[in-house]
Amino acid sequence: MTVLKVAVAGASGRMGQMLVEAISADDDLQLTGALDVAGSPALGVDAGAFLGKPAGVKIEADLSTALANADFLIDFTRPEGTLKHLAYCAEHGIKMIIGTTGFDDAGKAAIAAAAEKTAIVFAPNMSVGVNVTLKLLEMAAKSFATGYDIEIIEAHHRHKVDAPSGTALKMGEVVADALGRDLNEVGVFAREGVTGERDPSSIGFATIRGGDIVGDHTVLFAGIGERVEISHKSSSRVTYAHGSLRAARFLADKSTGLFDMFDVLNLR
Known part of the structure; x- marks a missing residue:
């Protein structure tokens, strides 16, 4: 060996x-x-x-x-x-x-x-589960190409210094690529004040920092009458x-x- x-x-x-x-x-x-x-x-x-x-x-x-x-x-x-x-x-x-x-x-x-x-x-995340989740997101995004708003929510411990997390950005890139979009053009990383109606082509990000959260990531596909959430949560x-x-x-x-x-x- x-x-x-x-x-x-x-x-x-x-x-x-x-x-x-x-x-x-x-x-x-x-x-x-x-x-x-x-x-x-x-x-x-x-x-x-x-x-x-x-x-x-x-x-x-x-x-x-x-x-x-x-x-x-x-x-x-x-x-x-x-x-x-x-x-x-x-x-x-x-x-x-x-x-x-x-x-x-x-x-x-x-x-x-x-x-x-x-x-x-x-890779921004070495977890086997996260990478299988990325593959699932690629498949899901193609089915939710129209009529669904896409938001990515991530949470990490208070010591993490970058935001959004590399994993959240990778999720956004995978979804954007599957939809033929450029994340640099459609990513929305902050909302404050009167923002106007949501651009249906945008991919939003929300960041949470606190405590000892190892890493939680959820991609939300929100349609009319239903929503689908694909999540990965790390406990260690x-x-x-x-x-x-x-x-x-x-x-x-x-x-x-x-x-x-x-x-x-x-x-x-």
Whole structure:
């Protein structure tokens, strides 16, 4: 059995620790590196210490040290940090699984360019359930092309810094593409005051932030006399971790290329 050597960025954070735990539980994966930002109090600490069983890997800020023995890097950090990691991984042929959200067009272009040098799975949500939901939305949107108003409601914990969430935007993109629309033109991200009647071609977004909500997403198709809601609710970040590990296994035989979870789950 081939063992995949994986490093985790943001290893002391909530998602990072979930990834460390998931990797430690799988026989075909080995944690070989753990990254955190310079100045983090976790630097020098064993990445598995929170589990009560050392992983034998210390959390480092230096990329060359943390990634010296890694073939894969899983990154759920911030765009600026991910792009720094991306440049190093592209140069050294380290494959990446990127779950970071909030990239601008330049950041997305940098990821696409790096994929010419190494293999990357880039998705706003690594959950298997979310990606199956995206496929369902694609199918539903085609049936609700006329006579239905489309609204996307998402809720996350108080610490999330970007809005709407990357998953909500991806849902909007999937629906818009299925309808032959451009989300940049039809997306409505704020309503206040006298807004006038709703444009029937628009796709609205509503954002909720509070407490410890892991992630709730609902797409509402509201017609006359009925409404259809397609929802996904996350109760634990473990689903993102498990999806990320499936993405790593998918990349095992890839040397270059940009992929997403539809590729990983064969949902094309």
